Amino acid sequence: MGCRFVFDDGETFDTVPASGESLLATAERHSVSLLVDCREGTCLSCRGRLINGRVRYAERHERTLRLAPLAADEVLCCIGEPASDDVEIVFGYPRAAVRPARKMVLEILEVAPLSEKVMALRGAIRGRFKLVFMPGQYLEVQVPDNGSRRSYSMANASSTPNEVELHVRIIPGGAMSDYLQHRAKPGDLLDVRGPLGVFYLRRRPAARVFVTGGTGLAPVVAMLRDLVAWGEVDSPVSVLHGVTTRGDLYGLDEVQALLANFTDRRIAVAMQEADNTWVGVRGRVTDLPLAGELTRFRDDVDVYLCGPPPMIQAVRQVTDQAGIPPHRVFAEAFSAAPASATTKV
Ligand SMILES: Cc1cc2nc3c(=O)[nH]c(=O)nc-3n(C[C@H](O)[C@H](O)[C@H](O)COP(=O)(O)OP(=O)(O)OC[C@H]3O[C@@H](n4cnc5c(N)ncnc54)[C@H](O)[C@@H]3O)c2cc1C
Ligand code: FES
CATH class of the missing domain: 2.40.30.10 (Translation factors)
Known part of the structure; x- marks a missing residue:
């Protein structure tokens, strides 16, 4: 059974998958690096376009696949296995773009x-x-x-x-x-x-909406620190952050100080189990004015989601409803x- 991986720059690899092996495992066994992240079908990083053959998924991945906003010809290499001997998958990036860890x-x-x-x-x-x-x-x-x-x-x-x-x-x-x-x-x-x-910062002059939960703030702090260090502060930035309890709340002073460098910035914070002293929004991050922010920038916005998997799934529904194309939504799920x-x- 053969399997062909074709990269954006025309580089091509022919491999032979072992029985029961995922497309990703096959690629990696032959030292071909693909873009990957969660390795469990949720982040969509490993997707490629199937232009030939058939790919199958184990039954346990059915729910994950139902929730994944994939185009009809897209497959997920981390959980998909070749189901025919003429599988050919095209990736939208050159092989050199994948830097080995x-x-x-x-x-x-x-x-x-x-x-x-x-x-x-x-x-x-x-x-x-x-x-x-x-x-x-x-x-x-x-x-x-x-x-x-x-x-x-x-x-x-x-x-x-x-x-x-x-x-x-x-x-x-x-x-x-x-x-x-x-x-x-x-x-x-x-x-x-x-x-x-x-899940990395795309350097282009688009509006950016960051939706974070708990320590999902960490990579966004890195992104904001870099944007400020690079002087790239002209595009609008919104941070919508959610925590469960006050004990989960940290880093807001620094985020606010970083945001002060941007001309168009917004921040909103929600706490799910708020005590009496909490003056912000009570509830989840999806109770913050997310749809409004997305509509404000709909034509040119990159949306970054980082936090627990249920938060990512809930926010993806909002971005879908707001008509944000899936390729402008980047997500990092902090799975166990x-x-x-x-x-x-
Ligand atoms: C790509 C990626 C990036 C991540 N980045 C961060 C980060 O920057 N900061 C951060 O704090 N975490 C991050 N995480 C989560 C982190 O890797 C660990 O899973 C987490 O810190 C728990 O590790 P632990 O060893 O303390 O607990 P474990 O020994 O792994 O787990 C102890 C128990 O808690 C449960 N559990 C584990 N994680 C969670 C959770 N999130 N919610 C509820 N129950 C849980 C487990 O199922 C287990 O029963 C990231 C995860 C991924 C996949
Ligand atoms: S690496 Fe395959 S979906 Fe995340």
Whole structure:
């Protein structure tokens, strides 16, 4: 059974999939890198156009596929398997655009609380490689003495690539959460791999609407820091942020200070389980004036969504209803680590 991958610049790879192997696994086994992120069918990063043959999906992916705004000829390589021996898939990017992630060592400089439930991990990349990344991308971090891996978005600007800053929501009983709360200390060396992900800032003069939940703010902080550092502050920017409780709220002072550099900026925050002192919107991020912001810029807007998977799904419905084309909506779902994340980086 054969499978052909064709890149935007005409580069072509013919591979032979193993039985039961996803298209992505086939490509990677032959050292062909594709754009990928979630590896579970939710982010759409790995999509390609099927111009020949048939692709099938396991039954467990049916719901995911129903929710995925794919064109009729598009397939998801991370969960799709070849179902005929003449599969040919075209990708809308050159192969050279996919930069391979590197293994690196991150030395912890500081672990400090940002709020009751969020901690900042600040560190420096050691060794001969620099962490060259685009704002919005993430690192995979190996939990010390545990061997499992967790993903965290860089909150630092890409202009300071080796001074890594991560914002981590502490989950009771979580492996990384437990390490950061109780054992992490300056000087600890963490094995990391990156940069990863295709949720990155598109540099073009369009309006930008950022919709974030909890620590989903981290990659947006990186994007705003970079936009300000580059002086690209003329396009309108809106940040719509949602948290569950006050303990999840952090970073707003900095976001507001960064937004002050933009001529057209808006920010709105919603808290789901608000206490009596909360003066903002009570509810979810979808209770904020999102549809209004999208309509304001409908003709030329990039929408960035980052946070828990249910938030991403709910906001995608709003962007669909507002008529925002799917290729202008970029999403990073902070899914829990799959069981497969237990192998070492
Ligand atoms: C691409 C990507 C980027 C990410 N970036 C960030 C980031 O910048 N900041 C950040 O805080 N997190 C981020 N995450 C989530 C992060 O990778 C971990 O899943 C999270 O920190 C929990 O790790 P842990 O080891 O503490 O808990 P685990 O040991 O993984 O989990 C402990 C328990 O909590 C559950 N659980 C795990 N995550 C969640 C969740 N989000 N909500 C509810 N229950 C959960 C698990 O199912 C398990 O039962 C990202 C995830 C992805 C996929
Ligand atoms: S990597 Fe395939 S949908 Fe996310």
